[in-house]
Amino acid sequence: MESASPEVRTPDRILFIHGTFAGRLPDQGDAWWQLGSKFSQLVTKVLRGLAIPSEEAFHWTGENSDVFRVFDAALLLERLRRENERGPFCVIAHSHGGMVLWHALMLSVERQIPLDNLRSWMTVGTPFIFYEARIGRVARHHLMAALIALFFSCLLAFHWYKSWLAVGLFALGELAAFSTCVLYLAVSSSRRLRSLEKETTQRLGSRWLGVRSKHDEAIALLRTALLLRTPIMPAWEDYPRWSYSQTGATEIPGRIPQQVWKRRGPSKEHPAFFLHPNKWLLKKQVRISGWRMHAREWVLRNILFWPFDMGLSLIRFGYNEFLANLLNGAAASAARSRLLGDDAPYFVAASVTDVPSRVQGLSSAELPREVDDELVRQANANATGLLADLRRNYISQLVLMHPGSILALPPSVSSDLTSTLVHCLYFEVESCQRLIAGALRHVFGGDVSRIQKDWTKQAHAATLKMTDAS
Secondary structure: OOOOOOOOOOOEEEEEEOOOOOOOOOOEOOOOOOEOOHHHHHHHHHHOOOEEEOOOOOOOOOOOOHHHHHHHHHHHHHHHHHHHHHOOEEEEEEOOHHHHHHHHHHHHHHOOOOOOOEEEEEEEOOOEEEEEEOHHHHHHHOHHHHHHHHHHHHHHHHHHHOOHHHHHHHHHHHHHHHHHHHHHHHHHHHHHHHHHHHHHHHHHHHHEEEEEOOOOHHHHHHHHHOOOOOOOOOOOOOOOOEEEOOOOOOOOOOOOOOOEEEOOOOOOOOOOOOOOHHHHHOOOOOOOOHHHHHHHHHHHHHHHOHHHHHHHHHHHHHHHHHHHHHHHHHHHHHHHHHHHOOOOOOEEEEEEEOOOOOOOOOOOEEOOHHHHHHHHHHHHHHHHHHHHHHHHHHHOOHHHHOHHHHHOOOHHHHHHHHHHOHHHOOOOOHHHHHHHHHHHHHHHHOOHHHOOOOHHHHHHHHHHHHHHHO
């Protein structure tokens, strides 16, 4: 009787997802998520046949755009479905790649696509952005269609009834219908998104492992961006205009203007407040009695200039309280949208967290202190080296030879800037690489639910043992 040959176990697979602006065309390369990279080789060595990186890299646009992240999530879901059919697998995502993964998981719940073989999904330095539909955005998105409908409804009302009263009633009805639809779309869209997020967290939250550094710049920046206020419009100050001139400063024609106007002048408490400020600046004594100064002030303010001052005060109030605030708000909104990739038709970013949940219940694990300190040291060292190279190769040479190039950093310098950020060094520092690889060994060697609490400490201790053994 022939003995049955032992069944050969097929290794599980690990799918890597890169972050924003980190995409590359080839599957093979030295980026952490590409096949044959240093991190990929380390994972293969540590897991020892339990799992291997997937033989096909996943590519997405890498755009800092919420719309593109949702587009790419549909492609990622199709890839996850294929991996799920093949057997157990795990996903690791960095930065906004974690948001692409999160959208893909929500889409799987929405479409009822099971991912039973997903052992774990890990996000590294991912800022989770949660959105709310805003009435203003919904109204702006449908404004053109509403104006066209209003125009033709008013034409029909006038054609049918030959009455401006009917036109007004039709316009009011159109406005009421538009407001109702906008309110319904905003409320229902927000509720549907929140419900989908909650259901996704309930189904797949127990398989999530999150890691971040407390020094991660991206998470802190995006949280700060939500509170961003950009005062680009100067306030209209209510200061008197003072004229300054000094004829003896120079005799070169055209070197200085004959007269300069400024809002800032002597203090009101100074006795020379209503005299020429040159005398005040030169600290000359003003020989004038108190009653004459106050009489001059009263005549100028209450007889000659009060209508002009009142008009200016009203204009100043409207500018400072309404126009400047409106322009500053628009600039801040544009800056926030640029930083957050906030370009959805209805939705705006409402909160940024380090966990895939709006409410408490999940918590990301901070890196062990030794690993975190090494990340910071590496970022500082890269920053020091970059500044030296920038001064030597760019400022001292490019600027002197080509002064116009000061506004355009060379591609090499722009790419090196990322090496000065802790956010971009998770997969570059060896101790952090080993920690993530150790976590994967726990995932494929046991139950992920048992290592969620303080998993970084467990993985770090395991990697130290492996390092000592090697």
